[in-house]
Amino acid sequence: MSLTRRTFTLLPVLSAAATATAVAAAPTAALAANTAYVFAYFTETPNMSGANYGLHLAVSQDGLNWSPLNQNAPVVTPTAGTLGLRDPFILRKQDGTFVILATDLNGTDFGQNNQYLHVWDSVNLTSFTGYRRIRMHTLATHTWAPTAFWDAARGQYGIVYSANNGTDVFMVNYTSDFRTVSANQVYFSPGFPVLDGDIVVDGSTFYLYYKNLTTGLIHGARSSTGAANSYTTYTSGLRQGSSMEAPLLIKNNAGTGWWLWGDSFSPVNNDYYLWSSGNVGANSWTVANQRTFTPPLNAKHGSIAGITAAEYSALVSRWGLPAWVRLKSSNFPDRYVRHANSIGRIDAYPFDPHQDQLWRMVAGLADSAGVSFESVNYPGRYLRHSNYAIRLDPNDNTTAFRADATFYRVAGLADSAWSSFRSYNFPDRYLRHSNYVLRIDPLSASSSATDRQDATFRVS
Structure with a gap:
């Protein structure tokens, strides 16, 4: 039939x-x-x-x-x-x-x-x-x-x-x-x-x-x-x-x-x-x-x-749950951390390639108590700071690279239920966005509310 x-x-x-x-x-x-x-x-x-x-x-x-x-x-x-x-x-x-x-x-x-x-x-x-x-x-x-x-x-x-x-x-x-x-x-x-x-x-x-x-x-x-x-x-x-x-x-x-x-x-x-x-x-x-x-x-x-x-x-x-994470901006919650032309930034979702926002959050390259962010679509490349700007670069396995690519995950500076990321080798500086571009800047509890929000992300 x-x-x-x-x-x-x-x-x-x-x-x-x-x-x-x-x-x-x-x-x-x-x-x-x-x-x-x-x-x-x-x-x-x-x-x-x-x-x-x-x-x-x-x-x-x-x-x-x-x-x-x-x-x-x-x-x-x-x-x-x-x-x-x-x-x-x-x-x-x-x-x-x-x-x-x-x-x-x-x-x-x-x-x-x-x-x-x-x-x-x-x-x-x-x-x-x-x-x-x-x-x-x-x-x-x-x-x-x-x-x-x-x-x-x-x-x-x-x-x-x-x-x-x-x-x-x-x-x-x-x-x-x-x-x-x-x-x-x-x-x-x-x-x-x-x-x-x-x-x-x-x-x-x-x-x-x-x-x-x-x-x-x-x-x-x-x-x-x-x-x-x-x-x-x-x-x-x-x-x-x-x-x-x-x-x-x-x-x-x-x-x-x-x-x-x-x-x-x-x-x-x-x-x-x-x-x-x-x-x-x-x-x-x-x-x-x-x-x-x-x-x-x-x-x-x-x-x-x-x-x-x-x-x-x-x-x-x-x-199984995802083998990757996404980082949502606290004060621009339609934007996610991504790489574009090897530059770290936050952009409004959705965009292509959509994999640019996917990260393997692995044990810190310089300290396993910290974290490093490896690109899903460019394996072997990590977010790292260079002259305080955040880039996506291949791991050359040098001491300097491993340090630049390592962050400590802490309670969010603007929201303790979210996360902030303190630089391993510049411990007064945190990952943040400025004009949608990522960098590390000195921040503390006394920083402005905007600065603390710029440095706060939801890991999902």
């Missing part, structure tokens, strides 16, 4: 009795509390040298600062359709396991018509099984940016995605197994074109955040039932930067607040924006300072799910 026939099976409409039976039969796994988070995404960079359309994962314990897994390489890639994915979505099912849905699109040819979604099953995201594509409709249109939710009243999952039936709308298909799906129907069409819906069920309220394609603003809508065409928009428009899309709504694991992420849309702009709120229903979102969050490297249009401590440990054990 062809893949199309096998995966596009229409489900009958459930009777009231059948619905009640399905709800009663739905598993309610006794899961440990979520204490960490996992982020699924694909990658792009300004010149696309860092583009990869496989499934990438990152983890976080605070939901704000992320560590890519598998050295930011994909953990699984599609083997059918376009052989690439965008917009991956992770859903924890009622039995406690996961399903991953993704747009079937390899690259940026948005003119393609494609009626399928990629699907994987996973117990704990350390392996992926049952790969398949499911056909969502027979329309001459796309099937983009899936989100999914459990509809307890139906005893089924709803899969919502962006499509076009004369205008850009959200469609929905219902499923019990993510293999066969009901006939598609319009889920949300507010009278203007929409894109990139994300649905979160909180108690008895269904929240749908989406992009208004007419204005470019992000809005939130809500429903007491989650049924098709039952949502009412309740927020004013949100946007940061010049353009953004892919709203991503998540409640923190403590249950005390919410985050709303937004993708910058273009890989040449900022990668992610963030808001926070103590009450998702109050239409009150606060722009988050970039100092407080660090998205996964090169991440585009992803999704976030809560995970347990055991799942976090299993993910780290299976895929």
Whole structure:
């Protein structure tokens, strides 16, 4: 039987009795509390040298600062359709396991018509099984940016995605197994074109955040039932930067607040924006300072799910944390330490080559109690000072070079939760930026606030 026939099976409409039976039969796994988070995404960079359309994962314990897994390489890639994915979505099912849905699109040819979604099953995201594509409709249109939710009243999952039936709308298909799906129907069409819906069920309220394609603003809508065409928009428009899309709504694991992420849309702009709120229903979102969050490297249009401590440990054990670090500026938190033409500087992310900001922070060349910074894309070259200016130079293994390339990591001069780096052979001088260029200068607790901020970095 062809893949199309096998995966596009229409489900009958459930009777009231059948619905009640399905709800009663739905598993309610006794899961440990979520204490960490996992982020699924694909990658792009300004010149696309860092583009990869496989499934990438990152983890976080605070939901704000992320560590890519598998050295930011994909953990699984599609083997059918376009052989690439965008917009991956992770859903924890009622039995406690996961399903991953993704747009079937390899690259940026948005003119393609494609009626399928990629699907994987996973117990704990350390392996992926049952790969398949499911056909969502027979329309001459796309099937983009899936989100999914459990509809307890139906005893089924709803899969919502962006499509076009004369205008850009959200469609929905219902499923019990993510293999066969009901006939598609319009889920949300507010009278203007929409894109990139994300649905979160909180108690008895269904929240749908989406992009208004007419204005470019992000809005939130809500429903007491989650049924098709039952949502009412309740927020004013949100946007940061010049353009953004892919709203991503998540409640923190403590249950005390919410985050709303937004993708910058273009890989040449900022990668992610963030808001926070103590009450998702109050239409009150606060722009988050970039100092407080660090998205996964090169991440585009992803999704976030809560995970347990055991799942976090299993993910780290299976895929590994990065073998490199990035250094974020305290007072210019959109900028990272990088090398360019052998000069040390801070530049606004993203940029290419993106590897210019990746460092192996190794034991100090002159003192193992200190640290040295070896370039990832120029192995054997280290940040060192020369006439107090910071350069990227090859290690000539001289005593002078080893001393110039060694720093002591200390509590941040502007923020003790961050880090500053004191020169090994000029112990009154610290690594800092000035006009975005790196150097070492004399600094102390009595230095100006600006000078101390210039010398403070987040290691991530």
